[in-house]
Amino acid sequence: xxxxxxxxxxxxxxxxxLWGRPRLRSPxxxxxxxxxxxxxxxxxxxxxxGHAGLSPARLSTGLGTLALSRVGAxxxxxxxxxxxLRHLSRRDAQGxxxxxxxxxxVAPIAVLALSARGLVPLAxxxxxxxxxxxxxxxxxxxxxxxxxxAVRSGAITGVGLLAGVALASTVGLGRTAPPxxxxxxxxxxxxxxxxxxxxxxxxxxxxxxxxxxDLALTWCIPVGVLGSAILLAGLPGEAAAPLxxxxxxxxxxxxxxxxxxxxxxxxxxxAAAVQAADVGLMVAGLSTGRLxxxxxxxxxxxxxxxxxxxxxARAPAAVRVAGWLAAGGLPPLGAFPARLLILxxxxxxxxxxxxxxxxxxxxxLLAGVRGxxxxxxxxxxxxxxASSSAHRLAGVSRWLVAAAALGAGPLGPLVIPLxxxxxx
Amino acid sequence: xxxxxxxxxxxxxxxxVALLADGRRGAAVAAAALGLGGGGIxxxxxxxxxxxxxxxxxxxxxxxIAVGGRPGPGGTGALLVPALAELFGARALRVAGGVIxxxxxxWLAGHLAAGLVATxxxxxxxxxxxxxxxxxxxxxxxxxxxxxxxxxxxxxxSAFLLLGGGTEKLAVAALAVAVAAAGCILVAIPGWGRVR
Numbered sequence: 001x002x003x004x005x006x007x008x009x010x011x012x013x014x015x016x017x018l019w020g021r022p023r024l025r026s027p028x029x030x031x032x033x034x035x036x037x038x039x040x041x042x043x044x045x046x047x048x049x050g051h052a053g054l055s056p057a058r059l060s061t062g063l064g065t066l067a068l069s070r071v072g073a074x075x076x077x078x079x080x081x082x083x084x085l086r087h088l089s090r091r092d093a094q095g096x097x098x099x100x101x102x103x104x105x106v107a108p109i110a111v112l113a114l115s116a117r118g119l120v121p122l123a124x125x126x127x128x129x130x131x132x133x134x135x136x137x138x139x140x141x142x143x144x145x146x147x148x149x150a151v152r153s154g155a156i157t158g159v160g161l162l163a164g165v166a167l168a169s170t171v172g173l174g175r176t177a178p179p180x181x182x183x184x185x186x187x188x189x190x191x192x193x194x195x196x197x198x199x200x201x202x203x204x205x206x207x208x209x210x211x212x213x214d215l216a217l218t219w220c221i222p223v224g225v226l227g228s229a230i231l232l233a234g235l236p237g238e239a240a241a242p243l244x245x246x247x248x249x250x251x252x253x254x255x256x257x258x259x260x261x262x263x264x265x266x267x268x269x270x271a272a273a274v275q276a277a278d279v280g281l282m283v284a285g286l287s288t289g290r291l292x293x294x295x296x297x298x299x300x301x302x303x304x305x306x307x308x309x310x311x312x313a314r315a316p317a318a319v320r321v322a323g324w325l326a327a328g329g330l331p332p333l334g335a336f337p338a339r340l341l342i343l344x345x346x347x348x349x350x351x352x353x354x355x356x357x358x359x360x361x362x363x364x365l366l367a368g369v370r371g372x373x374x375x376x377x378x379x380x381x382x383x384x385x386a387s388s389s390a391h392r393l394a395g396v397s398r399w400l401v402a403a404a405a406l407g408a409g410p411l412g413p414l415v416i417p418l419x420x421x422x423x424x
Numbered sequence: 425x426x427x428x429x430x431x432x433x434x435x436x437x438x439x440x441v442a443l444l445a446d447g448r449r450g451a452a453v454a455a456a457a458l459g460l461g462g463g464g465i466x467x468x469x470x471x472x473x474x475x476x477x478x479x480x481x482x483x484x485x486x487x488x489i490a491v492g493g494r495p496g497p498g499g500t501g502a503l504l505v506p507a508l509a510e511l512f513g514a515r516a517l518r519v520a521g522g523v524i525x526x527x528x529x530x531w532l533a534g535h536l537a538a539g540l541v542a543t544x545x546x547x548x549x550x551x552x553x554x555x556x557x558x559x560x561x562x563x564x565x566x567x568x569x570x571x572x573x574x575x576x577x578x579x580x581x582s583a584f585l586l587l588g589g590g591t592e593k594l595a596v597a598a599l600a601v602a603v604a605a606a607g608c609i610l611v612a613i614p615g616w617g618r619v620r
Contacts, residue, residue, distance in 0.1 A: 120581070120596045124603045127574065131607075135567060151570055155561030158574045162581040162600065163554045170537055170588045177535040 070421035072114030075222050075301065078419050079110075082305035083218040085401050106132050106215060110223045119165040119234050126192055126227045127158030133215050137204075140212050149204045153191040156198075160188025165231075168239040182242030185231065186250060193224035193279050195254040200279065202272030217275070217308060222301055225282050229294065232286060240289075247287035248349065252356045254280025259363030263370070270371055271311050274327050277364055278304050278335065281357065285342035288349060296341030298420050299412045303327070303335045306405040310398060311371075313381040319402045320375035326405035328368010329361065337409040339364075428468055432545035435461035435583075436526075439549065439556045442576055443522050446515050451572045452490035454560065455608060458572075459483050462553060462579030462601075465546045470586040470594060477598040478582050481605035485575060488609040489568055518559055525555035546587055553580035571608040578604035 109132060113125035134150035164184035170176045194200035201216035228247070232240055255277045262273035282300055285293030303326055310323025326334030339361050347354040408415050416422050438461025442454040459482025467475035533548035553576055561573025582597035 118596060120585070120600055124578075124600060128603070128607070131570070131574075135611075138567070151564070151567075152562065155564070155570055155573055156558070159554060159557045159561060159577040162557075162577045166550075166581040166584040166588070167536060169585065169593075176537045180532065180535055 071298070072226060074420040075226055075298075076111060076114065078302060079218050079222050079305060082309070082401075083214055085306070085397050086214060086309040106136075106219045110219045113223050113227055114230075116230075119168070119231065120162075122227060122230060122234075123158075123161035123165045123188075126161055126224065127154060129223060130154035130157055130192065130220055133220060136215065137208060137212060140208060149199045153194070153198055153204075156191040157188045160184045160191065161231075164188060168235050171236050171239045178238045179242045181235075181239045182246050185235075185239075185243050186246035189224070189228045189231070189247065189283070190250050193221060193228065193283060194276060195250045195280060195283060196257055200254075200258065200272060200276030202275040203269075206268065206272055214308075217305065221275075221279055222305065225279065225286070225297065225301065228283060229286050229297070232289070244287045244289060247283050248346075248353060251280045251282070251284030251287060252346075252353055252360075255284060255360035256280075256356050256363070259360040259367065262367035263363040265367075267371070267374055270367055271308065271327070274364055274367055274371075275304060275308075277360055281339060281342050281360060284353070284357065285345050288345040290345040290348060292341045293345030295412075295416060295422070296338045296343075296345060298416060298422065299341065299409065300335055300338035302408045302415060302419060303338060303405055306401050306408065307334075309401040310405060312398075314394075315398050316380055316395075317375055317378070319398045320378075321372040322402035322406055324368045324371035324375055326368075326402070326409075328365045328371065329409075330365065330368060332410050333406045334368075334409050335364070336361075337412050341412075426543065428543045429545050431464040431468060432543075432549040435465045435546070435549035436552055437461070438464075439552045439576075440522060442553075442572070443518050443525075443556045443559060444515065446518075449490060451566075451568045452486045454572050455482050455486035455489055455575055455605075458553070458576050458579045459486065461549070462583045465549050465583040466586045466597065468546055468587065469590050470597075471591070473591065474586045474594060474597070477594060478579055478601050481598075481601045482575060482579060485572075485605040485608035485612075488612040489572070492612040517563055521559045521563075522556075525552060525559065529555060546583070550580045550584040550587070553577075553583070567611040568608070571604070571611045575601075575604040575608055 106129065109125055109128050113122060113129060116122040116125055130150055131154035134154050137150055161184075164181055167176055167181045167184060171178055171181060190196070191198045194202075194204075201220050205213040205216040207213075232243065232247075235243065258273045258277035258280060262270050262277060265273055278300055282297040285297045285300075287293070307323050307327045310319050310326070315323070328334070329336035329339055339357070343354065343357045343361065346357050438457040441457040442461075445451070445453040445457070459479040462482070463475040463477075463479030466478045470477070529548050529552035532551040533544045536544075536547050536551065557573050557576035557580060559573075560576055561570050564570040564573055578600040582601050585593040585597050585600075
């Protein structure tokens with residue numbers, strides 16, 4: 001694990017240095033560097049690091065053991081590849097100038113967070129992640145609510161997680177009330193991934209340029225969601241039970257509220273709202289402690305990470321339609337199978353949560369159809385693209401991502417073992 | 425009053441200082457107070473080693489902030505409740521929050537246990553320090569103030585872990601305070617602290 005971590009952090013640092021050199025800021029250099037960025041986590045996954053790297057992750061129902069070495073590495077690989085494809089698909093929007101700083105700031109923290117063994121180190125790293133993003137956004141966008149929202153999320157995440165994990169260690173002693181621990185951790189995790197009442201990361205990132213807006217989607221959401229799973233699995237049973245209930249409630253509320261906003265809202269809000277609702281569904285699925293919920297969450301993460309690359313203003317109408325249908329979850333494509341797995345997990349809890357997940361799925365499907373119809377009517381920004389190699393690369397990337405986003409759901413039994421090493 | 429009682433009282437006073445310290449040297453004073461107060465409670469279960477583990481990184485952070493940290497120009501007043509901050513100012517909000525926090529910590533202390541120490545007073549202090557952390561970070565106007573808020577959370581967490589697990593938890597407690605103090609030192613570097 002240490003060798004893998006060193007390789008991961010070293011790879012990010014080398015990329016950052018290469019990227020920082022002015023001569024390497026051309027589109028071609030950016031494409032090569034991005035491909036490498038997508039490649040190093042794959043090396044981490046399948047490289048010669050011993051048997052552990054190839055072994056399937058051990059997952060169990062009931063929040064028992066969750067050996068995340070392979071799952072975490074798979075998620076990191078997925079985020080890097082999806083980030084690279086997203087950047088390629090909109091290479092005309094922003095150069096990669098922000099990306100090296102972003103990689104240096106955030107990628108090592110994410111790698112370390114998903115490799116942390118203890119709850120306190122995990123809490124510290126999950127705290128550092130949004131704060132690093134907030135510092136970066138503050139420097140990019142200047143003063144305003146963007147940075148304030150991210151700082152608030154980071155501060156509440158930090159205080160809640162640190163207090164929660166410390167208190168959780170004493171739950172077994174008898175006098176520490178598990179609900180107090182549950183409230184601390186639930187608030188912290190809600191802030192970390194953007195559940196209600198906190199502002200979702202997608203909304204906080206709106207208006208920021210290229211690589212910086214991608215920070216939230218690429219790192220904060222996936223690492224926050226998987227960090228929640230690690231935390232739930234690592235807590236003592238007495239402390240995990242109230243946290244599960246609170247996370248289920250917050251997740252469902254987030255899913256319903258943001259699905260309604262996505263269904264009723266206009267285009268600029270809709271994509272961020274769909275993403276926020278999906279995060280709510282993921283947390284709700286995780287909180288059930290069932291394998292269905294975890295698999296649904298992992299599959300939904302794949303679709304959520306791929307979809308934004310298809311919704312850029314310069315993407316052709318057909319790509320945008322495909323993206324919206326994948327995000328909306330038109331049966332049986334895109335996010336639908338993942339949400340169905342989450343619905344199956346939640347249906348074991350009670351009728352009301354099942355009804356709320358169904359409601360959210362309906363809202364998201366409506367949002368997807370509305371987005372697709374809008375995409376058909378709106379021509380791509382900038383008209384027909386020039387036939388340079390960079391533009392062709394961007395076009396191929398978009399089609400590739402659109403196909404992957406649509407197909408990821410139905411091909412879940414193949415995608416999950418490939419990406420996360422989990423037996424379906 | 426017993427030794428735990430006195431040390432808990434000192435930690436609570438340190439928490440109040442950390443909450444209310446404002447102005448040019450406010451963040452540095454807060455970091456120093458947190459180190460001394462939190463170190464005192466930690467020493468109840470972990471001895472002098474625990475005191476050093478908590479107080480030395482906090483002291484270093486205080487020095488770094490005092491030397492390099494500068495309060496940011498302007499600022500948004502309060503991040504959690506900006507509208508209220510425009511009416512009352514950050515310090516008035518902290519005073520009001522401090523009163524509520526003392527009552528909440530008293531309630532919380534009745535529902536928490538730390539293991540090795542029999543009296544609930546140190547647990548009360550830890551709960552109060554967590555609340556101070558939340559207010560300090562939530563009402564922060566600069567990155568340095570946010571970092572000091574997180575240092576408060578780390579100090580309280582370390583103290584509580586040491587109270588619960590004794591010297592077995594020394595490494596984890598040291599890690600928590602060291603990371604938070606390193607964050608303070610990083611943002612205190614001129615330029616970083618001035619995140620508007």
